[in-house]
Amino acid sequence: MANIDLQDDLTADAPVLSVRDEEGHLNHAFIQAVEATIDAEDAIGLLKLAGKLHEADTGDLIESLGEADRARFVRLLGDDFDYTALTETDEAVRLKLLETLPNEDIAEGLGDLDSDDAVYILEDMDAEDQAEILGELPYADRAQLQRALDYPESSAGRRMQTEFIAVAPFWTVGQTIDYMREARDLPDSFYEIYVVDPTFRLLGAVALDKVLRTTRDEKVTSIMTETRHAVLATEDQEEVARRFERYNLVSSAVVDENERLVGILTVDDIVDVIQEEAEEDLRALAGVGDEEISDSVLTIARSRLTWLVVNLGTAVLASIIIALFEDTIEAMVALAVLMPIVASMGGNAGTQTMTVAVRGIATQELGARNMLRVLRREVLVGFLNGLALAVLIGLTAWAWFQSPGLGIVIAGSIIINMLFAGLSGLLIPIALDKVNVDPAIASSVFVTTVTDVVGFFAFLGIAALWFGLPF
């Protein structure tokens, strides 16, 4: 069942090829067949192979083709190419492909799309091309898209779809059904209809299943739910995503500052936002930006270098701490051997706490309400695990260097560093959030700095005191 047999409804003269293999990757033989039709400029063959694909499959297919083949693929399919597929490719692939296509073709392709998809494709293009393409569109479409583009990036207004069904409060269910049977230019698919007053102010929403379960003579207002969760067009998409997730929404009305209905958001757009958000935190914590698998070497190298240089600062700071104890180390070189253990254990424990804290802040599970309890817990966890590790490492160091003193020194400094790791892992993200810096981006530099500095300082310092070494 998991495999999709593309050829089900096509003529028998094309070979039967499934689009994806068991793992969900595009089938290699399928890609090759597509490439062969492109090379042969065989428009009919290509149409048979790839004309009826789901937009997501077409998007992946485009990414799998060589750069030159991508534009030829779009041209060969002509009017049968569904531009929605471009919403499913990486940004880099999309922009390069759009550059090679004539703006009139793009305008024609976008004209058929739901407004949210058209905006998604337009928003990253440069201003000149954008203006030219908008200029080619009929006035009504252009005005609609321009309005969405005027909302800030990543806002609900940018993501929303302006095709929706709105009815008057005095309508009956029967009238509504008749209207839907006749209306044209409806959205591709929808899950709710909306009730608005004469000034288009939003009164409520009616789920389609409610419409279907109700007799024709009932008023729509009798089955309407007041829209408690209407989204403001200027709201950030991440906030909207949180609301969708929290209240299990499938679609939501979008209103302007006068509470007038201007569009709708559906969960399929929001699913991407939800995934991106969790993934953004992951990338931010590791110091990689929003790079895509198809980005160029230079783009990626540059975006990652920033993070590495910032971390270089941390590393140099740690070295300065070590340099304070040069004489100590010279007197007892075993300290140089063992010191990275203390720093690295602290770093790992700090990262654990920090990860939990960063996600807790993002999902709003961590707040003023439970902060003290979590703080107490992190300190206790740090202490308990510090104790466990201290015993392990203390005995190891003792056995290795035949020095019980060294075991005690490293055990003590591990406990200290684990406590600092727990504290800084929790408090640094919270503090950054308070001053409106994204904790996912900035936390790990600070936490690592704390665990490195405390780790080296505690270990070398205690050792110098314990053994009476110079420093």
Added chain:
Amino acid sequence: MANIDLQDDLTADAPVLSVRDEEGHLNHAFIQAVEATIDAEDAIGLLKLAGKLHEADTGDLIESLGEADRARFVRLLGDDFDYTALTETDEAVRLKLLETLPNEDIAEGLGDLDSDDAVYILEDMDAEDQAEILGELPYADRAQLQRALDYPESSAGRRMQTEFIAVAPFWTVGQTIDYMREARDLPDSFYEIYVVDPTFRLLGAVALDKVLRTTRDEKVTSIMTETRHAVLATEDQEEVARRFERYNLVSSAVVDENERLVGILTVDDIVDVIQEEAEEDLRALAGVGDEEISDSVLTIARSRLTWLVVNLGTAVLASIIIALFEDTIEAMVALAVLMPIVASMGGNAGTQTMTVAVRGIATQELGARNMLRVLRREVLVGFLNGLALAVLIGLTAWAWFQSPGLGIVIAGSIIINMLFAGLSGLLIPIALDKVNVDPAIASSVFVTTVTDVVGFFAFLGIAALWFGLPF
């Protein structure tokens, strides 16, 4: 608009309190008001305050209450308590609360729920309570829930809802609408109806908007889409989530091995899976399990300790490498000062590549198709950034220790380590995936080991050779 005014439709004698503050956290005053009604055993007051909340708000409210108050909250609300709220709390909170409630009450509460929610609550309870609760339910409900519970954990069969609408292929749209108007025990909300043959084999799905847009005399088969993406009940939920996400599904039929329709999945269940999946990778990379913010100190300490002990192995291995060069360090203590820089830069760069690789594997963007290209890219990125960092660090070391040789040695070893970081950051996750080990869980230990070992070995080794030091 973002705030929900809970009291809209309640009588005026209760104070107007909004449930959530601007940041989306539960309002402190609201929680206190709830606590006051609980303390006063004021069932009517509590019902007014919290009787009409969305299940997500009730779930958060339960988490915000003290442990003793949670059970009193449920008891005071009595039949008005919606057990769906328990699907919105942390597992630890849910299990503790369920322990304090009589099994008959739970059975009664679960009887009203959609089957997927009931299963979600039952699945983590211990076998004895589970059996007792199931025993209290009417036969039909019990059989349905038992069947879902017999599917493996995290499978589509566990997550699915067994309430759905299935019609025969010869039905018209009109018949279907009439049926829905009359039928009882329909799911709470639904977006598709399904067409099945007499043996309940799935033929296709019809979106509700299609039903509404079609005249009464049309056959349902004429507007049916063949369900290309039907889910097998035994499939893992992550695979299902990927399909929902890829094809922008809102709901999907679930079939058994004989292609018979057994249930449906809706996107609201899948949204949680999608978020969890991205978050799981984040947690796994940082070495924290699926701990929840309400877990106890001991649970958390134990689950994190495993990871720390594994990493201790890595740290000790790095120390052994350093120990090989004890004499070298004794002869030139500046090496001990600088060596953590080389290891830490490699570690950071390796983590960057590894994060991209782990997510690329999870989202299937990285595969055999583009592996060589990505490998080439990672090596180049490692080399370029290695070069940039080498210049920076080389000059720093030269200036700091007044030794151009030391600058050259550290620069060379940085470049070497950055190359290894890129290689291991990519190849280790891919290799782990090949042998069916979750790359998110195991990669970072191996990558850090490589960058630590290579970093210390290259730096100390080159230094020993360059300066002719003993080792």
